[in-house]
Amino acid sequence: GILIALALVAAVGIALRPTNQPTNQLPNQLPQRTVLVSEAVFVVTFIGWCLVRAHMPRIQTAGGEKWMEIAFLRAILRSDTFPPHDPWLSGFAISYYYFGYLIVAMLTRLAAVPPSIAFNLGIATLFALTCTGAFSLVYNLIAADKSQISNLKSRVLAGLLGPLLVAVMGNLEGLLEVLHARGIGPAAFWAWLDIRGIDGPPVPFSQGSWVPTRFFWWWQASRVLQDYTPWGAEQEVIDEFPAFSFILGDMHPHLLALPFVLLALALAFNLYWRIANGEWRIASRVSRFIQLPLTLWELLIYALCLGGLGFLNTWDFPIYLFVVVAAYALAHSRNTQYATRFTFHASRFVFLFIALLVTGLLLYLPFWVGFQSQAGGILPNLFNGTRLPQFLVMFGPLVFIAAVFVADQARESGVRAHSVVRWTLVMTLSTLGALVFVLGLIVFLVRLGVIPPQGPAAYLAAWLRGEPIPGLESMPNARALISRSLMARLLDLRVPESASPTLRIVIIVANIIQSPLWTTLGLIALLTSIVLITNQPTNQPTNQPANQP
Known part of the structure; x- marks a missing residue:
């Protein structure tokens, strides 16, 4: 059955292979050397990570969740029907997004190896697929713009940086561990940074070491963000990134999905390239607006x-x-002819979204029918936004490269510093104005009798006086939830956490999408570095025919 499925996939791929191609599209026939390099990237990274896993192959209950994940793998291999049996609840099906484990189970059956060996080989395969996907995507992004790098060798070398920034590079916590272990930096700095494990005073410099000796010190790189409840209790935030996940070796779904995330980015680039370079066509039409x-x-x-x-x-x-x-x-917006009719084409964007959403759900309908998530819904995070210093420790290397690129582009475009300051002030004052408007509206409605005076009015008065909500005096949590210090947290008025509203939105969203954000920022940082280093004119026509590399 597995071999038949692979044969069908190969047959469909060959059948869909385009026979002709516009001159301004990315070349369909890649140079043989590029194909060989891509295959070499996979082989080298696969063998390399097999060696890494060979030094720590244990599947144990301590230091991770491998024992739970191999339970999913074994359950799928032992199930005669689908959905597979739940290893934790006899008689029920797995209520989890288990597609990654299903893929690994297929490879396990195909390779005829024990699940324990397949588990470690699966981690090495994911690492190799991620590195190969990053190389392929970066190579094609660079090849799309002949004004930056024109020769094949340079494109390949640039592509090889993709795996480095996406799958190998980590955050700055490791560097901070070294500095703290060596005794560099005042105690006030480490307390202000507030990263668990290194928030205390460091040892004296004369007694320090360049090699951290704290137990499991490298684990802290995945716990950089430190949140607190409104009443001061610590909240653990998990902020893993690809390199940490590969070293840890847990087969989490976000790691299993990483190669396919890069595939989705490649598909997005393919769609962008075709339309931005004049290959726009209506492939499917339902009506004038539904295309x-x-x-x-x-x-x-x-x-x-x-x-x-x-x-x-x-x-x-x-x-x-x-x-x-x-x-x-x-x-569409890149082309003037479409930018002038952006509102008209908005219906096409919506229809594409709906078509992909509905089709994507229907193709995997058997999974969704039986899937029951333990999540109870979506709520905004109202009281512990990410502190800017910890955000920079997490994404510092990637953000720095992107920030230098933005500053360079702003300089070339003639953007002045006072314009940035002006817009930041406008956004800040607009946010404060909206808050004042809402509070004023509540007071106005209370005066009119629309809202009972014992409701929001009492809440607002308690907040202004720093008192608990009437009737909830015995609950310290409720008192803290309405404190003015909480409002200061929400508005980021403290100097170490100050940031423009736009940056603040990015920081809050980063908590939700750590792994996707790292992948995307890694690719952005790499591409911007290449543009800055080459520093060649980029004002050539975008629809100029591209020569074969």
């Missing part, structure tokens, strides 16, 4: 990838569905 840029086969391929992300790691489905539709919209 698609994808043929039926292309729609199925896009939906197969995006819907599969929902089966692999559910949060990735809406994220990369938005990325694909945003790429489509951005390509």
